[in-house]
Amino acid sequence: MSLPMLRASRALSGADMHAESHAGAYADSCSSAGRVVARGAFARFATTLALTGALFASLVASPAVDAKTAQPKPVLDASAVATPDRYAADAAQQMFAAGGNAVDAAVAIAFTLAVTYPDAGNIGGGGFMTVYMDGKPYFLDYREKAPQSATRDMYLDDKGNVIKGMSLVGHRAVAVPGTVDGMWEAQKRFGKLKWKQVLAPAIKYATDGFPVEPWLQKRREFAAQNFGGKTNFDAYFSNLKAGVVFRQPELAQTLTRIASDGGREFYEGQTADLIARQMYGHGLLTKSDLVQYKAVWRQPVTASWNGYQIVTAPPPSSGGIGLIQLLKMKADLKPQFDGVELNSEPYIHLVSQIEDRVFADRQQYMGDPDSYRVPVDKLIDDAYLAKRVEDITPDEVPGAVPVKPGLGDSMPEKAQTTHFSVVDKWGNAVSNTYTLNGPFGSGVVVDGGGFVLNDEMDDFEIKAGVANQFGVTSGDVNTIAPGRRPLSSMAPTILTKDGKVSLVIGTPGGSRIFTSIFQVMTNLYDFNMPPADALAAMRFHHQLLPQKTIYFEPYHPIDGELAEQLKTRGYTLQGQTFNGDVQMIRIDGTTPQPAADPRGVGVGRVIQ
Known part of the structure; x- marks a missing residue:
């Protein structure tokens, strides 16, 4: 018509x-x-x-x-x-x-x-x-x-x-x-x-x-x-x-x-x-x-991790790079994480130190690729990320040493x-x-x-x-410029293994997007949780600024002894109204397992 x-x-x-x-x-x-x-x-x-x-x-x-x-x-x-x-x-x-x-x-x-x-x-x-x-x-x-x-x-x-x-x-x-x-x-x-x-x-x-x-x-x-x-x-x-x-x-x-x-x-x-x-x-x-x-x-950003291939968002998203950095740096810190209970005080502290480094890089290097050459390969390089976590220790005092971008202070070359x-x-x-x-x-x-x-x-x-x-x-x-795309944290992600889809995942949540996806993926693959449990587990967020602040959610708040331990470490705890609404599908063999975040009203449905 x-x-x-x-x-x-x-x-x-x-x-x-x-x-x-x-x-x-x-x-x-x-x-x-x-x-x-x-x-x-x-x-x-x-x-x-x-x-x-x-x-x-x-x-x-x-x-x-x-x-x-x-x-x-x-x-x-x-x-x-x-x-x-x-x-x-x-x-x-x-x-x-x-x-x-x-x-x-x-x-x-x-x-x-x-x-x-x-x-x-x-x-x-x-x-x-x-x-x-x-x-x-x-x-x-x-x-x-x-x-x-x-x-x-x-x-x-x-x-x-x-x-x-x-x-x-x-x-x-x-x-x-x-x-x-x-x-x-x-x-x-x-x-x-x-x-x-x-x-x-x-x-x-x-x-x-x-x-x-x-x-x-x-x-x-x-x-x-x-x-x-x-x-x-x-x-x-x-x-x-x-x-x-x-x-x-x-x-x-x-x-x-x-x-x-x-x-x-x-x-x-x-x-x-x-x-x-x-x-x-x-x-x-x-x-x-x-x-x-x-x-x-x-071209999507791709990286190997834990025997899988990650396929995720390139700039103007910071989320894909941030997700890969989180996953790889946590893997590099395996000796420090061994034996540490999920979402315990030492676990939250170690993850927060990783997040400091990710957000420092985000602030310095990421923008619209049509305006700047974003150093994607360098930011997800294994050697670079291994070096980034060298100074992370279980005893590190939050905020004692300012976290800086890892590639130096020079800006990249222009190019709900x-x-x-x-x-x-x-x-x-x-x-x-x-x-x-x-x-x-x-x-x-x-x-x-x-x-x-x-x-x-x-x-x-x-x-x-x-x-x-x-x-x-x-x-x-x-910065604002005519025709420029603003930086985003959105990170729609697919995990494959041997050329076949293993996981499809993503969430809303602003700067919480890739930290939420990271935590759910960690729950699935590091702690072997079933999809529903991986989604329902507590999530927290830390993003460099404001310094030493850990955000918690009403769905699963940080309180009691855990809260006191984090405060003793030097952290400030701050509530937030939202920490993601993850929608994901895991493939188990030939069987898809969809799951919707219990924080929302979503639906996971198998369709014959």
Whole structure:
């Protein structure tokens, strides 16, 4: 269907979309369930929708793959997913039933979460996807970018001080979204089903609605308090209340346009016009920024560890490098860890000293590889990491000697997040982490589009030495520049052995992302825990700054004798509200074992 036809008859296109697609929206589910202005449009939309229900059902049920094409022989007993909510798992199951592979399921999940998990799932944000397809690793960078009119000091006042909240709330916090182009590129390259098919579940949930659970209402209330009425967030999400069937007709229409006209519609079509109109006079993002945006296929970072091959995120993520450094340095300290009980005081102390060194390197060397030559190979080199841990001892006093970057002080030469894991029965895998940054992003909803825009500009170094919302600084390699991608901690990771997938894992959590993944992997492989126990075990976090501070979580707090021991050592303990929502799939022989973090509401599901 052409764009003019869509403009002329939105109700018809909405019905057609529902018939043609069945996907999961990577959008940000920011449509109005309670807007008076949308109710009449939705009524017309629903009437037309009823006429096309049969066509919709037939499209979802029938594979788009040519029946004459020989299907590869399955190598696993089943497919599996680990997703943040049940709707996304349902969308994946529909894709597998239609003959789709791991990428089809992943794209359907991403779009569905944009509807049903709107505080983090999105089409107005960006992220990273690690893919293992037909025995080969791939990495897709669809991270957001700074608009062309962005400047280094754009969040400072005339005295050089940071303007509080400007990089977090409102139009000026918004970077160019990458999610839709990322899903479009992944589906074009590896998907087996039609584009409209993978979008269909998301469109259905946006159109028909889904019942809101109490946890989502609480997240909406928290975000609304942060936005303080400075954006149009409440106009779209005030009805996101427990027990309400939340419908998003504007978002449904947006997803229908994308389904009908392809992923570039978001950047060049009517949706792009709606974004540009929303930003005009308030923010920096223009239609030209959208037209110029392209997701990038990059070489994943790979490393050998413990008999496995790690496949993870390269820059502009710091998470992949940080994860490899943590795993390798802990292995180098095996004599010190031998006989040390998991999550005991000496264990936490040793891990914290490793984390100091990882975050020192992160701050100094990591940024957008299109702007700087990040010394990836040097940072994960075995000899370098062995040298980095030479001065770590069980008796080291926290903070007594400042931890510096390990490659010297010279800069490299110029040159709310959610996660899901997917494995198909043919042995292909997708690990995907994507984000709006903060809960519900900037709080700005695209009028007429029904989706939230990110606040990703806060991930840049706003001012030297001033931390972002996760308490992390990143140095001159991550300053604001036109078209630059901000540094991230996202680390969608796949572990392989002898060319076969062994583990698919990832999590949201800002700077806690790779420390959370590290702890779960350590639980699995060093302490031989089953997946559910590995996820449920206590997690802690330390990140160089603030010095001597260990963060603990409400799910499994550090208290009692352990807390006193750490304080005696010289640490300050600080509670945090969140320490990851890990979604993982371990492969045991030919059996996938999906597991969802008990800290969240996710679903691990085996799909025959």
